[in-house]
Amino acid sequence: MDGIKSNKVIWKDGTAKNITFIVTKDCQLACKYCYLVGKNEKERMSWQVAKSAIDYILDHKSDFNEESVIWDFIGGEPFLEIDLIDQICDYIKKELYIRGHHWFNSYRFNFSTNGINYDSEKVQQFIAKNREHLSIGITIDGTRRKHDLNRIWKGDGPEKGSYDDVVRNIPLWLKQFPHGGTKVTISSADIPYIKESVLHLYSLGIHEVNINAVFEDVWKEGDDDLFEQQLTELADAIIDGGWYEDYACSFYSENIGKPLDPVYDNTNWCGAGRMLAVDAAGNFYPCTRFAAYSLRSKKPLIIGNVHDGIDRDKLRPFLTLDRTTQSPQNCIDCEVASGCAWCQGENYDAAESPTIYQRATAICKMHKARVRANNYYWNKLFRKLELEGRREEYEANRKTSNPILPC
């Protein structure tokens, strides 16, 4: 059935190894909700560190036996280091070929960019060169007022929003990546603009809007009510306007808001530890969120480096972590537990002791508000399909599960 666009399909069903290069800790912007508390202009990855990381990874084939790989580039703003990235990607391609590696032709280069440099000559040359193996997401938060509320240029002087500098590149990006999705982040101040922002992004031609409420403890009294109201109004607009036919918003999913079995639904949500991140110093992390520049109150959690390799003992807690062991009893007993996400890095950062085994629950009331609005969305949509005689067709073609979207 073409009638309802579903959420993003993840390349290789999410089974690919995710390897992240933190190429720089610098960014042109100083977004107010950014979890990167230690951004700076000094920590830029050198070619030598990048090459050592690639050599280590490719030399240890048996430790990286996933069928496919996503090479992720993150910052700060990764495209500030386009020369280095180009060199890294060329080297990876060459080495995969020379070594007859099983990742040859089963790899992606992935970028999350603020979009400001997107149309630069160097970035465009890079895109042209790697087009078949490339995923790029540009972050635009919605309407000008919503975007400029948080996504401002860094520097002294009056606040300057970045909306105009990003939106001008959206047509070029969508021309090159027609299925490109954007990632929207919601914190307390953004809530009143959710509905208008999602509809604005649809009107720009972005068919896939992935939204996350931040995991940090930023929520104020009444935020959940306002959030629920915005999502309910957005549900009305999407369904009444017929947007659901061709556009998707990750807020709404049939599979959220159900109880979870403590035995059969006990997997960890987050992929930290199954991924690998490397920074400018050549240190390895279970995910970028465990690097020093991401942490407010804890020491970085380093699991090795490009010279000594990965200390596999330090990965064991990540690889044996399950939902119930890290959750408080009220989460285990929660009637609407499914779809309630967590970030292992934020759990670690917010924990009372240095552990990844204490689930942060700041997002609880926001999840419950989302579930109520989500129930409203599906009840309304199903009734509409029923009245249009399309419900049976939908049921026959429905997917059994929605993919878990990466953070």
Place this chain on the structure above:
Amino acid sequence: MLKYLIVMLDRASVPFCHHEPAEKNEGLISAADLKNAIRFGMKENLVIQFVYPDRAIPAELENIIETIDHVKIKPYPSGKDDVLVADIGAIPQKAENETLVIRASIQELAEKVSEVENAIYRFKRVNIILKEPDSISEEDAGAYKLFLDRLTYYIAGQTASGKELPQFNLLTDRILLDKMNNCGAGDESITIAPDGKMYVCPAFYYDGDAPVEWDKEEGLQLPNAQLYRLDHAPICRACDAFQCHRCVWLNRRRTLEVNTPGHTQCILSHHERNASRNLLGRLREAGIAATLKDIPELDYLDPFEIVK
């Protein structure tokens, strides 16, 4: 639930477990702190174990200690009491009714296996504690297996010839256990250090951890206290190496989490477990231990393989 209270009488109290001895930076517990520790142990119904340094302590402290039932843990040769702690190079030749803790590296065990054999039948109980466990390699684990295999033959032979089955932590504990019996620091036991404050165990004190508070209503104020319990240890709760120390201090050193053991720790414990299984088999061949529970055969040495 807390059951045991360990009281370190001195900063240089004898190391009876994996941690290394303190430098000779002596610092006795004060009489007031010792009295408070004892009073706490009495009110919470805890078994109190006093850990002595390698020197005499003032009579005032000894008198306070004798006001309560207790266990003394002392270094050999200065002590002669409930629990003696000795380096493998200085195992006491004469013994009465004591428990002996032998601290040794794997290399030392391999070199002095006959001295361990002799000690096993001289003492009421022998516990072997590995020194510097953080630096044990997988190659060392192979040598450890050979050491255990030799002792298995020895104990089986002695028992078959009529001697009573000894109490030896590495090989006989697993035979007699039907559930986990681990160190329990932070869960079943807590330590009061010479500064009068409470710590998870002596090793946490030496590592410079912040002391743990006690609330008479709420109990131990240990952040994420649940992680010290077996039910919050994903690898250990799936494991049947019941004799394993499950040392939370060593876990933290290796994996950064108190509830997760490192690979080598699991390998060593499974060599002990499997050697215990072999010993049980030999005892049964000799017509002994028929009523004891089976120890099943496993196809792994690290339960991480079945949990990940």
